Amino acid sequence: MLAMSRKSVSIGKLTIGAGAPIRVESMLVHPLADQDGCQAELQELEEVGCELIRVAFPRREEAPLLARLNQLSSVPLMADIHFDYRLALSAIASGCRAIRVNPGNLGGKNGLQEVIQAARAERVVIRIGANGGSLNNEQLGKASGDRSAALVVAVEEQLQQLLDKGFDNLILSAKSSSVQETVRANLELASRYDFPFHIGITEAGPGFRGLVKSAAGLALLLAQGVGDTLRVSLTGPTRQEVDAGFALLRSLDLRHRGADLISCPTCGRRRIDVENVVARVEKLLPQFPDGWTVAVMGCEVNGPREASHADIGVAGTPKGLLLFSKGKPLGEILSAELESALIKEIENTARESLSFRPNEGGYRS
Numbered sequence: 001m002l003a004m005s006r007k008s009v010s011i012g013k014l015t016i017g018a019g020a021p022i023r024v025e026s027m028l029v030h031p032l033a034d035q036d037g038c039q040a041e042l043q044e045l046e047e048v049g050c051e052l053i054r055v056a057f058p059r060r061e062e063a064p065l066l067a068r069l070n071q072l073s074s075v076p077l078m079a080d081i082h083f084d085y086r087l088a089l090s091a092i093a094s095g096c097r098a099i100r101v102n103p104g105n106l107g108g109k110n111g112l113q114e115v116i117q118a119a120r121a122e123r124v125v126i127r128i129g130a131n132g133g134s135l136n137n138e139q140l141g142k143a144s145g146d147r148s149a150a151l152v153v154a155v156e157e158q159l160q161q162l163l164d165k166g167f168d169n170l171i172l173s174a175k176s177s178s179v180q181e182t183v184r185a186n187l188e189l190a191s192r193y194d195f196p197f198h199i200g201i202t203e204a205g206p207g208f209r210g211l212v213k214s215a216a217g218l219a220l221l222l223a224q225g226v227g228d229t230l231r232v233s234l235t236g237p238t239r240q241e242v243d244a245g246f247a248l249l250r251s252l253d254l255r256h257r258g259a260d261l262i263s264c265p266t267c268g269r270r271r272i273d274v275e276n277v278v279a280r281v282e283k284l285l286p287q288f289p290d291g292w293t294v295a296v297m298g299c300e301v302n303g304p305r306e307a308s309h310a311d312i313g314v315a316g317t318p319k320g321l322l323l324f325s326k327g328k329p330l331g332e333i334l335s336a337e338l339e340s341a342l343i344k345e346i347e348n349t350a351r352e353s354l355s356f357r358p359n360e361g362g363y364r365s
Contacts, residue, residue, distance in 0.1 A: 005228050006194040009125045009169055011076045011098045014051060016125075016171065016228050017196030022254055023229035024245035025052035025198075026238045027080070032057065032065040041238060042073050049257055050242045052229060054078045054100060063090040070095035078127065085111030092118045098171075100127040103161040116167045125169050126162065130154030130185075131202060132176030148184035151176065155189060171229070173198040179217040186226050196228035206235040215248055222252055259288035262307065263296040270298030271316025272335070280338060281314070287346055288312075304329060312345055314338065 008018035016023055026045055030037035032055065045053055057066055057079040070077055078098035079091035085106040088099050092115075099119070106112050119126055130151045139157070143149035151174040162170065172195045174185040182201055190197060201217040204210040214232045221227050232244040249255035261282060266274045278296045288294055288311075295313030297303040300322060303315025308327030315322045323330040323341055333341045 005190075005196045007168075007196060009171060009196055010123070011052065011078070011125050014076050016052075020228070022222070022227060022249055023051045024049065024242055024249070025054065025078075025229055025231050026050050026241045027054040027231070028056070029238055032062045032069070035065060035068065038065075038069055039072060042069065042075070044239050045242060046073070046075055048239045048242045049246060050075055050238075052076055052078060052098070054080050054231075055096075056080045057087055057091050058082070060084075060086060060090050063094050066091060066096070067094035081106075085115050088115045089118055092122050092124050097123065098125040098127065100129075103128060103158045112161060113165065116162065116165050119169065120167065123169070125171060126167070127171040127173060127198060128155065128158040128162065129171075129173030129175065129198065130158070132178060132181055133202070147176070147178070148181045148188070151181065151185035152188050155185075159193075168195075171196045171198050173200070175200050175202045177201065177203040179213060179220070182217050183220045186221055187224065190226045197226055198229045198231070199227040200231040200233050202233055204233050210234040210236075211244055214244070218248060219252060222248075222254060256291035258290060259285050259292040259294050261285060261294050261296070262310065264298045264302045264306070266298050269301055271300070271318060272298060272321065274298045274316075277314065277316075277321075277335075277338065281342070284339065284342055287343065289346070289349060312342065314342075 005017040008020060009016050028038055028041050030041055032038060042053065053075050055066065055069065055077050066079065076098060077096050078100055079096040081088045081091060081099050081101045083105050088101055088106065091099050103112050106115060132147060132151060135147065135150045135154060139150045139153045142153050155172060155174050172189060172193060174182065174189055176182045179201060186197060186199060199218060199221050201214045204213045218230055230245055232241045234241050246255065246257045250260050263274060263278045274296060281294060281296055292311040293309060295307035295310035297307050297313060297315040299316050303322055304324040304327045307313045312325050315324065317332060320332060320334045321338060322332055
């Protein structure tokens with residue numbers, strides 16, 4: 001299933017919308033003044049596959065720092081702009097091919113017109129949108145106090161200002177810390193407009209709380225075809241946002257970057273310390289082919305049968321571990337042989353350049 005937006009935009013070589021893969025993005029937590037921190041964070045985000053990185057740009061004197069990051073980053077940067085249209089102009093001049101703005105607070109019609117002229121000349125994408133925390137009384141009044149409807153009103157106010165000036169190289173977003181507000185607003189906007197949508201749940205929180213809240217909202221939207229780029233907003237390391245974004249898309253069968261690790265919840269039948277084996281296998285995940293499912297099951301009952309779809313898996317036995325693929329046993333191994341056995345299967349697959357096919361005669365030596 002692909003996103004429903006029929007229009008697309010291009011940020012450098014990155015295409016968003018109209019059937020392109022749903023993109024996973026994040027935002028730098030380091031300020032531009034901390035160039036070492038920014039560069040280290042950029043490198044880490046690149047390594048985990050982040051496809052678009054937003055950068056706070058609050059001061060024009062930091063334009064050389066933003067320009068330097070644009071030169072260093074292989075991932076396109078989106079400058080986050082507030083209140084001053086000259087910041088948007090500086091970001092464009094510094095090499096950003098995407099900016100996030102609120103057209104209503106850029107300093108009047110003349111300021112907005114200058115931003116549009118620069119964006120059109122440099123083929124810059126503008127992301128506009130509303131945040132539940134910044135809704136004003138007038139917007140809430142127009143929506144009769146319905147905060148989801150007020151988000152729609154706020155987005156449409158911004159959108160109309162740009163469309164009136166003939167600019168439509170746009171991404172729309174409507175986000176709130178409330179899952180229900182966010183979902184209702186985005187579904188309504190998606191029913192009206194064909195532009196690409198950025199989706200997310202703002203201030204989702206830390207750790208598993210933020211993951212659960214983000215997944216609840218984003219999954220509801222993605223399952224209905226809404227969302228062309230997403231951010232899992234978490235209080236914590238930004239790489240977690242990217243890992244979570246790709247994991248969510250894998251779970252919905254929308255993208256298959258990286259391998260998927262499944263494991264049983266354990267019970268009294270378990271033959272092994274499942275958590276320990278999971279931790280060992282998890283360290284190897286980056287080496288598995290994209291799209292693979294890797295299983296860790298606690299016993300032979302839950303092993304090859306319940307995880308019969310797994311490309312490779314291990315299950316506990318009275319003697320150690322059973323290695324299996326697509327429900328067929330490959331042979332028994334000792335716990336100490338786990339890593340080497342899995343790596344050998346990865347290498348066999350790479351040599352064959354085919355989907356792994358289990359050896360009927362048992363584990364390959």
